Amino acid sequence: MSAVNWFKYAAPQTFYVLAGRWIPWLYAVAILLAITGVYIGFAMAPTDFQQGEAYRIIFVHVPAAWMSMVIYLAMAFWAAAGLVFNTRLSSMMAQALAPTGALFTVLALVTGSLWGKPTWGAWWVWDARLTSELILLFLYIGFIALRASIDNPLRADRAAAVLAIVGAVNVPIIYFSVRWWNTLHQGASINMSSAPKMATTMLAGMLVMALAGWIYSIAVALVRVRCIILERERHAMWVRQLEEVQP
Amino acid sequence: MQWNSWGEFFAMGGYAGYVWGSFGLTLLALAWEVFALGLRRRKAIGRVRQVQSWAGQGLEHKE
Numbered sequence: 511m512s513a514v515n516w517f518k519y520a521a522p523q524t525f526y527v528l529a530g531r532w533i534p535w536l537y538a539v540a541i542l543l544a545i546t547g548v549y550i551g552f553a554m555a556p557t558d559f560q561q562g563e564a565y566r567i568i569f570v571h572v573p574a575a576w577m578s579m580v581i582y583l584a585m586a587f588w589a590a591a592g593l594v595f596n597t598r599l600s601s602m603m604a605q606a607l608a609p610t611g612a613l614f615t616v617l618a619l620v621t622g623s624l625w626g627k628p629t630w631g632a633w634w635v636w637d638a639r640l641t642s643e644l645i646l647l648f649l650y651i652g653f654i655a656l657r658a659s660i661d662n663p664l665r666a667d668r669a670a671a672v673l674a675i676v677g678a679v680n681v682p683i684i685y686f687s688v689r690w691w692n693t694l695h696q697g698a699s700i701n702m703s704s705a706p707k708m709a710t711t712m713l714a715g716m717l718v719m720a721l722a723g724w725i726y727s728i729a730v731a732l733v734r735v736r737c738i739i740l741e742r743e744r745h746a747m748w749v750r751q752l753e754e755v756q757p
Numbered sequence: 758m759q760w761n762s763w764g765e766f767f768a769m770g771g772y773a774g775y776v777w778g779s780f781g782l783t784l785l786a787l788a789w790e791v792f793a794l795g796l797r798r799r800k801a802i803g804r805v806r807q808v809q810s811w812a813g814q815g816l817e818h819k820e
Contacts, residue, residue, distance in 0.1 A: 563770035621779040740801035
């Protein structure tokens with residue numbers, strides 16, 4: 511029965527080579543999707559009757575905010591897997607996702623601010639959605655700082671994993687904040703139970719940009735996890751025999 | 758198409774700074790991330806080479 515041994519791919523040695531083959535394709539697809547998304551967002555999507563052209567910021571703001579949450583959940587998932595199964599590669603994946611997640615969180619906050627100023631008249635308000643997103647940034651920074659403060663990588667993995675798992679409760683709080691509290695931030699434009707409250711082209715632009723964000727994130731996470739493998743496994747014979755390492 | 762001219766397109770209905778600022782910053786941030794990762798990879802490869810050359814001199818784990 512067992513035609514494919516999935517645990518084979520959990521070995522850094524196999525994964526390193528496989529990821530290296532995927533990266534150029536992922537970058538290419540991400541760039542093509544981003545160009546398509548920008549074209550739909552700027553050339554096809556109509557002007558918003560309430561917000562004018564300022565609304566076009568959502569084509570970068572919403573995907574960035576989605577990615578900030580999705581990456582956190584992925585990071586917590588890999589951290590938990592590393593904790594439970596004691597697989598090095600899982601913890602390395604969690605470590606590789608954190609900086610990209612933090613970057614998307616900063617971008618979500620900054621582009622949100624650039625949207626808020628013309629639309630609400632304020633760069634920042636202490637609204638439930640904005641505040642919980644800011645807490646997400648602190649969780650990412652905490653994860654990165656905690657890892658960096660512990661010399662032994664295996665102990666650092668375990669401590670950071672606990673932080674990542676506990677912090678995961680913040681993600682549903684961000685997502686549902688616009689429903690649970692009376693927020694200035696507008697409600698979700700898309701949900702599972704009703705038709706989207708926007709023009710089809712606007713929705714298409716946002717979804718294509720979100721897909722570009724997903725593929726980009728996977729690509730950079732793979733690039734970073736390959737760096738982490740080289741850094742952490744540099745004494746391993748297979749690393750020293752890699753083609754790119756030869757002088 | 759929503760725009761009558763390039764000028765109108767770049768003006769973004771008076772919100773040019775906010776709209777182009779958002780897209781520009783995002784592009785800059787992602788380009789910086791890719792660039793920084795290139796540097797990190799080169800540095801990591803350099804460290805592996807160092808370990809390898811020490812091993813060649815019989816200095817295993819003397820890092």
